[in-house]
Structures are given as C-alpha cells and as structure tokens.
Amino acid sequence: MITSFxxxxxxxxxxxxxxxFSLLPSNFALNRPTTPIYAEQAIFTSVRSQTGAGYRxxxxxxxxKPEERQEITQRSPSHASxxxxxxxxxxxxxxxxxxxxxxxxxxxxAGVEHTARGGYRVHTHVAVLEKTxxxxxxxxxxxxxxxxxDALGPEPLLEPPANLDPLVLPDPSASAGRWLSAxxxxxxxxxxxxxxxxxxxxxxxxxxxxxxxIATLDAAIAVLPLAIRTDISISVGMRFSxxxxxxxxxxxxxxxxxxxxxxxxxxxxLDVSGTGPSPAQPTHATGLRTLPSNGSRxxxxxxxxxxxxxxxxxxxxTSTHAATPPLTxxxxxxxxxxxxxxxxxxAAAFPAWLDLARxxxxxxxxxxxxxxxxxxxxxxxxxxAKALSQTPEANAGTALGTTTEAVPExxxxxxxxxxxxxxxxxxxxxxxxxxxxxxxxxxxxxRYAGYAPVNPLEWELVRRLLELAQTHxxxxx
Amino acid sequence: MTTSYAPPDIETNCLICGxxxxxxxxxxxxxxxxxxxxxxxxxxxxxxxxxxxxxxxxVGKTVYLGFLLDMLSQRAGDFEAIPKGAYSVDLQQTVIxxxxxxxxxxxxxxxxxxxxxAYYQLRQRASAGKWVDLVMPDMAGExxxxxxxxxxxxxxxxxxxxxxxxxILLVDAALAANGSSQPDxxxxxxxxxxxxxxxxxxxxxxxxxxxxxxxxxxxCPECFDNPREFVAANMNRLWNLCQxxxxxxxxxxxxxxxxxxxxxxxxxxxxxxxxxHTALRGVLEPFEWIIExx
Numbered sequence: 006m007i008t009s010f011x012x013x014x015x016x017x018x019x020x021x022x023x024x025x026f027s028l029l030p031s032n033f034a035l036n037r038p039t040t041p042i043y044a045e046q047a048i049f050t051s052v053r054s055q056t057g058a059g060y061r062x063x064x065x066x067x068x069x070k071p072e073e074r075q076e077i078t079q080r081s082p083s084h085a086s087x088x089x090x091x092x093x094x095x096x097x098x099x100x101x102x103x104x105x106x107x108x109x110x111x112x113x114x115a116g117v118e119h120t121a122r123g124g125y126r127v128h129t130h131v132a133v134l135e136k137t138x139x140x141x142x143x144x145x146x147x148x149x150x151x152x153x154x155d156a157l158g159p160e161p162l163l164e165p166p167a168n169l170d171p172l173v174l175p176d177p178s179a180s181a182g183r184w185l186s187a188x189x190x191x192x193x194x195x196x197x198x199x200x201x202x203x204x205x206x207x208x209x210x211x212x213x214x215x216x217x218x219i220a221t222l223d224a225a226i227a228v229l230p231l232a233i234r235t236d237i238s239i240s241v242g243m244r245f246s247x248x249x250x251x252x253x254x255x256x257x258x259x260x261x262x263x264x265x266x267x268x269x270x271x272x273x274x275l276d277v278s279g280t281g282p283s284p285a286q287p288t289h290a291t292g293l294r295t296l297p298s299n300g301s302r303x304x305x306x307x308x309x310x311x312x313x314x315x316x317x318x319x320x321x322x323t324s325t326h327a328a329t330p331p332l333t334x335x336x337x338x339x340x341x342x343x344x345x346x347x348x349x350x351x352a353a354a355f356p357a358w359l360d361l362a363r364x365x366x367x368x369x370x371x372x373x374x375x376x377x378x379x380x381x382x383x384x385x386x387x388x389x390a391k392a393l394s395q396t397p398e399a400n401a402g403t404a405l406g407t408t409t410e411a412v413p414e415x416x417x418x419x420x421x422x423x424x425x426x427x428x429x430x431x432x433x434x435x436x437x438x439x440x441x442x443x444x445x446x447x448x449x450x451x452r453y454a455g456y457a458p459v460n461p462l463e464w465e466l467v468r469r470l471l472e473l474a475q476t477h478x479x480x481x482x
Numbered sequence: 483m484t485t486s487y488a489p490p491d492i493e494t495n496c497l498i499c500g501x502x503x504x505x506x507x508x509x510x511x512x513x514x515x516x517x518x519x520x521x522x523x524x525x526x527x528x529x530x531x532x533x534x535x536x537x538x539x540x541v542g543k544t545v546y547l548g549f550l551l552d553m554l555s556q557r558a559g560d561f562e563a564i565p566k567g568a569y570s571v572d573l574q575q576t577v578i579x580x581x582x583x584x585x586x587x588x589x590x591x592x593x594x595x596x597x598x599x600a601y602y603q604l605r606q607r608a609s610a611g612k613w614v615d616l617v618m619p620d621m622a623g624e625x626x627x628x629x630x631x632x633x634x635x636x637x638x639x640x641x642x643x644x645x646x647x648x649x650i651l652l653v654d655a656a657l658a659a660n661g662s663s664q665p666d667x668x669x670x671x672x673x674x675x676x677x678x679x680x681x682x683x684x685x686x687x688x689x690x691x692x693x694x695x696x697x698x699x700x701x702c703p704e705c706f707d708n709p710r711e712f713v714a715a716n717m718n719r720l721w722n723l724c725q726x727x728x729x730x731x732x733x734x735x736x737x738x739x740x741x742x743x744x745x746x747x748x749x750x751x752x753x754x755x756x757x758x759h760t761a762l763r764g765v766l767e768p769f770e771w772i773i774e775x776x
Contacts, residue, residue: 051624057538057627057664058538058539058540059538059539059540059623059624059627060539060592060624061624061627061628071632074632075628075632075635078628078632078635079635079636082593083591083592083593083622083624084588084589084590084591084592085588085589085591085596086591086593116751116752117750117752118589119752120539120540120589121752121753121754121755122585122586122587122588122589123585123588123589124588124589244593246593246595246596247509247511247514247595248514248593248594248595265508266508266509266595268506268507268508269504269505269506269507270504270507270511
C-alpha cells in the first residue's frame, strides 16, 4: 500500500558497524547547487574615519536593507564582548533577521582599539543569506562559517570601501563529503546529544566549558532535523548579552554575570567545565518555555508558571535494540548551590530520535545520522501533519510494531515529535533485520507492506526496508 | 514636576520601558535597564528623575559622570548625595581607580547590560531643599549614535531620553577648536533627534533643561571665559538649533585632566593617552544648573 512518490531511486547498501544496512543513498540530502551562492555582507567594527568613530557598520553591500543594518548593529559584539581576552579570539553568531534572511557573523580581535583605552578592537564580518542560499548549506551555520572563511581570507578588512560587493561563497557540495567525514570527531557525544535534546524542545541553553565549542556546535546542529535549524539563534565565544536573544550560547568559561542575567528566564545551563555550581546534567532555573511552533523569533524570555518540584527523568527506549545507556558524563552529579532554586533535568521529549542518534553515533554511523537529519525538512513535517490530519485510515493502518514494542500511532496534527518517532522506528526496525530470524523478517515485511507512509522520507525508508527484508527472505544458494 | 506617585508593580514593570519582567530578574528583558531601579524607587516612595549624560564616542561621558558622582559623594557644592544601592558606586569607583593609575577607564560597550547606572538621592544642604532622586546612566556613545541614526535601535536609549528630566550633552571642545566639524554635526544630530522625539510643534520648544558642556577645555582655555561665544563661533550649527528649538539651554566648559602624555612604542601603530594628573574644573556647574531647573 505504498503510495507512488518518486524519491531518489539510488540505493546504496553498506554495512555499518552493528550489521545494519544504510537505508540512505550516497547522495541523499547533499545539495547540489550549480550556481554561485551569493550573500550580502557587512563589516561592523570600530575605526576612525572622516565621518565618525566607534563601533558601527563601516562597509556593507548594496543589498543590505536598512532594517537589517539596524538589527546587525543591535546584535553585533562591541568592545570587550568576546569571552576570550587573547588577541586571537574568535566568535560566531547566527540569527534570523526580521526580513526573513539569515545572518552568520564571524567576530575576532583585530588589533588594539583605536582610542587605545585598553582592550582589542572587535571586528565582525557579517554574511546575510537568503533562505534558499542558506538551504544550500542545509541551514548549517558552521558550514556557512567555513565557506565565509574560504571566501574572505585571513586578514580582517579595516579600511574597506564603504560599498562592498556581495560575497561569493564556495559551492558547499564540494566540501560536503569532507565535512560529513569530520563532523563529530573528537566531540563529547553525550554533550552533543544533550545540546540537541534541549534544542529539540525549544529551550534556551547556555553551555559552559565545552572542549571545542565550534566542533560541538557543528555536531549538535548536524543531528538536528533540518526543519528546526532555522529557528535557532546561536552565539559562540561571546559574552552573554540578553540583547542578542540567543537560543544557544556557548561560553568558554563560567560567567557569574550571565548566571545572574538568566535568573528567572527559563534558560538551561549545562556546565561541563567542572568548575561552575551547576551539575553536569542540563539544569534550568524555573519552569520551561517552548519556542512558538510557527518558528517565529523567541522574543522575550518569559517564565512558565510551573514551579512544582521536579525529578530527573531518563528516556525510555522504544526499539528492539538494547536500551541505550542514559546520558551521563561519567561524573557524579555536582552538588547544587544551597541558595540556588530547585533544578531538574528536562524530560527528553524526543526519546526515540535521541536513542537512534545515540546508537548510530556509538556504532560509527554519524554520517548516516547527519544525512537522515538533513532529510527531515519542513516539507516532511508538513506532509506528515497534513496527511495524518486528513486520512484517519492512515492512523488505523499504521499500528507498526517493532518485534518487542508497539510504535506510537500517528495522530492528526502530527508534530515534529511524531515525525521523528515514526522515522526512528522505521530505522530501528530496518537495523533489526540484520540479526532477525526468518519469522521476524516475515512479520516485519507483512507489517510494512501494509504501511501507509505520510511523507516522502518515510516512503523512501520503507521502500528500502522492504528491499532489505526481501534480501533476507531470498533462499540462500 | 512630580504629582502623585503611583509605585510601579514591583513584580514586573521596568522603570524605563514599562515591560513586564519576572520578579527576580536582574535586567529588563526588553531594554536591559536594571530592575533594581524599580525596587529602589518603590523603597523611596518617590519616582526618580532621569538626568541623561549624552555625547558621541570618546568625548568623556564615563570620566565626567564618574567624577561628578564622586564629587557629589564628597559633598561638593554643598550637595548631600546618597547612593541607593551598591551598583550606584561602581562607575565612580572604576573611574577614580583608573585615573589614579594614570589610565583612562575602558571604552563603554554598546551592550546595555554592560552599562553603569547610578541612582542617587540628593539635595542641597544649605537651602534645605527637598530630596531629589536621580538616575544617571552611562551610555555608550556608539549606541547613542546608532539610535540617532535609526530611532528605536536601542529602546533603552529611546526610553531614557523620553523620560529625561534633564540632559547634559558633552561635546569635544578640543576637536572643535582644532577646526573639526564632527562635534558640531554629532550635537546637531543628537538635538534634532531629541526635538523630533519630543514631538513638539513648530511653535513649541523643547522645555527639558539641556546643559551643553564643552569637554576637554584644557586644550582651549578660552572656553572657560565665554562658553556661549565659543559655541557660537566654533559650533554654529549647534548654536542655531539651540536658539531655535530649545527653551532651556545653557553652555558650560569643563576639564578633568590636568596634563596629558602620550605613550607609544616602535612596534606599535597606536598611541596611548596617559592622564598624568587630574584637575577638575567646571564639572559640577552644569549639574547644579540642571538641578535648579528641575
């Protein structure tokens, strides 16, 4: 009962470490732009010129709109705003603009500030991308950042012309394979998945003490579904400022002022440096607030009214695979400060997806994980929501079960959570084929033969699962 | 003029922009103004009046305000001044300690959560005047410039200037005396912004007391003899706008640094100004005049 979608027909079967088969083609979710990618650009720094002095936009390309210039001025770091005091400090910021475009900015120290009152000049180069151009990078800010570095060169422009040409960014597909091979290497897997878990729930998060902030960010974004990446504003390497209104802030070290500023603001803190007061598990002050589901900007941090005492929870696995160990850092939870409010570990709202992510990461399938995440775009979630709300029989016919657990039924008004649960279940079942006995394979084949996919990605995954199942059912010579 | 004072909701409302905030938040989420201003104002049972010190980047706002607050703390001009909250002392402490080590304080960041705020309760003892509560923020010159260029870029500035009972506009007399038009243009833009913000009609003038202070007048001592004449001669655009649109404006000259040296090194492409000693002159007079007008 598979509907006739027409996805990419190429299927590549590769063996992964746990004996499972990759369901995804080698070219899955890797974009192939054939035209140059242009971005507007601006430079925000402090120089003395004929018309003024101090931090301002000193040069910009002609396509930058006045409201975008205003927003860049509001959000860009100024004097002493990088968290690293060394002359080689760098920082990254990502945010959506009110005009609908996306901003990726690279800040660094560039010599002494011109009034010589102590401290370095902060030089920020800003790239502004249309949504289509950002899509070419899979809405991945670190990939954009890498492309901007390639386009700009090492030296900051301190005396640019007032009018700049648009920035021409290198084709991201040329480096996609290299990027996929390197993403996550050397990263703290638990930290990456914790960050991803909090971001999936739409909570603001501050991470303190990550060993390599950019690499951690790179991996955390890569395991997030494409559908939510544009909603996340990020700052790495900058001092915390409420004006920047970031969802994800990565600080090199503990910042007592930032803790004060986030008090009562529903901001999660994840301190992995081992020096701060909060435990290694994500904590937050009081209550939770989720991002609006329409993807609008977060606006003001506001508290919820939920002040009940809370206890840590651990996600329950739902697949046939052995339960993945709970997220830990190997260290005992640190004592909370006696004056701090009651903290809790946020309950994982996406257990199926996070379990799959953990298992694939642990078994050397980071590339598959990243490619799968990049395939879950807004179209997939929208198609899921639409299909489940319009076809009740789709719900009735999709009581998928793994060999040990029943899959949650798709319900009308499917959200991202339902989409991820469904996809994770299909992937888990496909992986279980590798070690399944004949009768289990037959059961799965019968179940998925009657499955009604609700989006193109499900269609493709189920089609490949059935192909794999047929391989197992074929009599051996 | 304060009429009946209705204390703001201590649970939520920012003193500057009125936005709702959690009761234990440190800064307003909308404008980054400190919420302690609200709590202190409620404790005083008096709505504070805001005196804004404004000027372009590197004109000396931080140094001026720091010395002014320190002078008030030491009862200069027979003022009795009481800081409300330890945060009110941070600015003067920063300025005094830097100048004592012969260095200027660091540049004020554009991020509003990094600004110094001072909340002082003061009166003139000789005249047994009533107590006045003043809030004086130390704003970044670049933020002021950005707000002037594109209004509502920094809501806290817009809110502060809307609510200011008095303004002290610092202009760089040294640059003006050297023939630079930059101080004149900035002051012109700043006052034009204030004029437009107050929304007064053509016949209505801006009534907020505005002190125009010629900073760094040690470079051009003639400023002290006749500041009005200096402005009319060297900053004619500013002079004309004041005459046309501002009802209550006065001109002053001030200086903080007694002597200045410059340090550099062969491998450096920048010069560090070093204040060798301070010689305060004309710091208190603009403030005295503002208080008299309130």
